[in-house]
Amino acid sequence: MPALLLSRATWRRFILGQQGLWPGRRWQGKAGVAAALRHGCVVQIDPLSVVAHSHDLALQARVLDYQPDFLDELLFKDHAAFDYGGAVFIHPIQELPYWRVVMERNRRRERWATFAEQHSGAIAEVRAAITERGPLGGRDFKGKSVGRGNYRGTKDTGLALYYLWFSGELMTAGRRRSERLYDLRERIVPPEWNTVAAPDEADDFFALKPFMRWGLPTAREFRNGFAGMIERPVDEAEAMERLTALLAAGTIAEVQVEGQPTTQTRYVLSAHLPDLETLQAGRVPAGWQSRGPSTQDEMRVLAPLEIVSARGRAQSLFDFEYLWEVYKPASQRRWGYYTLPLLWGDRLVARFDSRLDRAGRTLNLLGFWMEEGVPQDEPFQAALRAGFRRFLGFLDVDRLQGGPAYLDLEALEL
Helix, strand or coil, X not given: CCCEEECHHHHHHHHHHHCCCCCECCEEHHHHHHHHHHHCCCXXXXXXXXXXXXXXHHHHCCEECCCHHHHHHHHHCCCCEEEECCCCEEEEXXXXXXXXXXXXXXXXXXXXXXXXXXXXXXXXXXXHHHHHHCCECHHXXXXXXXXXXXXXXXXXXXXXXXXXXXXXXXXXXXXXXXXXXXXXXHHHCCHHHCCCCCHHHHHHHHHHHHHHHCCCCEHHHHHHHHHHHHCCCCCHHHHHHHHHHHHHCCCEEEEEEXXXXXXXXXXXXXXXXXXXXXXXXXXXXXXXXXXXXECCCCCEECCCCCCCCCCCHHHHHHCCCCCCCCCCCHXXXXXXXXXXXXXXXXXXXXXXXXXXXXXXXXXXXXEEEECCCCCCCHHHHHHHHHHHHHHHHHHCCCEEECCCHHHCHHHHCC
């Protein structure tokens, strides 16, 4: 059977839709945050907050009426989700048994095994203190300096906390401003999820993750994504063997995207084929109906670490150049320190740099850049104004300062 040939529009809409970003916000409120995470929406934690945290920006684009307290409650009160990883992502608590296999692999990695051997005293100190006193953070320990060569910490006790978290003995119990607080895993995780899957079960589970996280991956993207999650080497032969087995079982299917080489086969979960076929026919899948305005009627501000646009995906998927420039020297920035993309319909159409003046209850636009060829007509302007109006509400500020004249600042005041 020949592979389904997809238009580029179908490709974009499928990836956006699988991530809950098109045709509009699919979930609402705190329950909607939990549902989005269970669905597979990718949310990466980042401590930097110039306008808002990247993880909160990601969720406000997906969940109607989102507030940061919703996520904190799910993580630290309800224990319905947890954060983990070298690049820290949020996962539903039901996935913990599989991630504990990964945690154990990380514990045995040469770097951390050596650390544990050399700093056993610091590890024992923080373990005993948390066992006795409950959730603690790095500032609760005096520790010994280990210099500035490790960005995970400058004290042996801080690195010991990270080691115990990375290996799964501790988990995040809360935050004290930007500081993570740790507690024993068994005091945080509901008993039914405080188990460990068999390694083969975990590998089978993570083999399906790339199809949810990246949407229509190539063989190379599948291999890189699979290996990156399971924290062990995956050579090309194993990756192809897994893809072949999934194809033979009917779990995945092959697809092609118009304009891409015929050798660049992409893969989709067979359960998602009906959605692809519906999109290809120009309709919206039944389960993708919006709560509130669509992205055509109200633009979305995307997070800097948004899975659909970060790390070069904006270029391949949207023909949109985007790079988060916070780590570049000011002289090398093309746009700005905290530039964010704007989604209109199924396209990225503009980017803006801004800074939040919390005391003055104002979002200051430092720069606004349109993509060439986007008509700045009344539908565009109305969608832009509606998007910023909701964004100001999410930020809990009253005014927008700067930007194109047609943003109509008076109308945007809340």
